Amino acid sequence: MTIELHTWNTPNGRKISVALEEMGLSYKVIPVNITKGEQMAPEFLKLSPNNKIPAIVDPEGPDGKPVSIFESGAILLYLGEKTGKFLPKSLSARIPVYEWLMWQMGGFGPMPGQVHHFIALENEQDRTYGLKRYMAETRRLYGVLDRQLERRDFVAGDLSVADFAILGWAWRHPRHKVDLADFPNVKRWYEALMARPGVKRGMDAKLD
Incomplete structure (x- = not known):
């Protein structure tokens, strides 16, 4: 299944595209044009209550259920947990x-x-x-x-x-x-x- 990456070309967005590539995860980018205020749209607010990019939607989240995650640090930790990569076990x-x-x-x-x-x-x-x-x-x-x-x-x-x-x-x-x-x-x-x-x-x- 493919992870949705809702983002824009910013440092915080690049953190996640780099991590997804390094972890070998399938993803598709859904641009959120912050220069036009698209981060304020009600649809995006459902994914990111703080109206900030990036956010992801993983259709195969915990227990196989879809999950959305906002805040780039939280996304990185989640992806590390999910894949067991770039996050030490101990x-x-x-x-x-x-x-x-x-x-x-x-x-x-x-x-x-x-x-x-x-x-x-x-x-x-x-x-x-x-x-x-x-x-x-x-x-x-x-x-x-x-x-x-x-x-x-x-x-x-x-x-x-x-x-x-x-x-x-x-x-x-x-x-x-x-x-x-x-x-x-x-x-x-x-x-x-x-x-x-x-x-x-x-x-x-x-x-x-």
Whole structure:
């Protein structure tokens, strides 16, 4: 059965297309054009009460029953549980995956997202203030990630859903005005992930 991916071409959408490809799951994209407010449609609200993309519908959910899931972090954990891939079996090994997934959801997403917002402003005073504030925090987060990757190939040890979550936002580093050469461990990690066939397919998937 084919999973429905309701999404748009955003970092959070790319997290899921990459994970689906890496996990070898069949899926079809149902575009939700957020530039036209389609995320506010009543039909989408039934899937995502927060009116945010992405959301999935799995016709073969728990006990073989259909299930819909919203919030990209929850989707990644669900897919990891469903397939047994990119989510360690032992609780001790899962802890860093949970930590770095929550790190992405709480910081390395909201902060770069603010950079995206302020870059687009025309009012120079507002733009300058916002960029100074949020670009500094975004660079700090890249530094945190760089230190974490100093002695490991992936953020939580083995490749996991946490890497897919973070990759979705690192993919937009040009929009963050971040040169990955300033963060050599992130650069190495990013290039290694982007060279993976599954990641390439997920990044090339048409989401809009």
